Amino acid sequence: MTAPQTMDQAGIARRIPHSGTMCLLERLESWDANxxxxxTTTHTRQDNPLRTASGLLSPNLVEYAAQAMALHGGLLAPDDSEPSAGFLASARGVRLAVEHIxxxxxxxxxxxxxxxxxxxxxxxxxxxKDGQGRALAEGRAVVVLNTPIAN
Structure with a gap:
């Protein structure tokens, strides 16, 4: 069975190691091998787990992107596999256009x-990007895969 081209939040949560309100993505619109x-509209929710007393700050957009990367990896993995551990090792050249998302x-x-x-x-x-195509955050990120965490 091949991975679907679109997916809702429940399907996304089954493919990434995030659940509940920490699964920030609501819909897979499209994907391919690259x-x-x-x-998502989770940035507008009061129960967003990344929200602070001053609101939801734009550096959290890196987490939104990291979850999309994790989903991409999950879609490329065999259908019967568990989500594998991946860690955001670095984010470089990050440009943020707003203070609060x-x-x-x-x-x-x-x-x-x-x-x-x-x-x-x-x-x-x-x-x-926002709905008008304006970039809110851009950058590059390195994800390290299948690296055990020392206790």
Whole structure:
């Protein structure tokens, strides 16, 4: 069985190691071997787990992008496999266009593109845009895969 081209939040949560309100993505819009596009309005929710007393700050957009990367990896994995551990090792060249994302109306469009990688690490470029296509966050991220955590 192949992975679906679109998916709701419940399907996304089954493919990434995030659940409940920490699963920030609501819909998979499209994907292929190198790219993924998701949408969400979780940035407007009062129960967003990343929200602080001062609101939802724009550096959290990196987490939205990281979840899209995790979903991309989950979609590329065999259907019967458990979500594997991946860790955001670095985010570089990150440009943020707003201070708070909870003030952005409408859906966020989360894009990630695999630039290079192997079985141990992947380099992605990412962009999170508003409904008008304005970039709210852009950058590059390295995800390290299947690395055990020392206790």
């Amino acid at each position: 790219r993924i596009h998701c949408t 909870d003030e952005v109306a409408g859906a966020l469009h989360v894009h990630a593109e695999r630039v290079s990688g192997d079985a141990t690490q992947i380099l992605y470029e990412f962009a999170v």
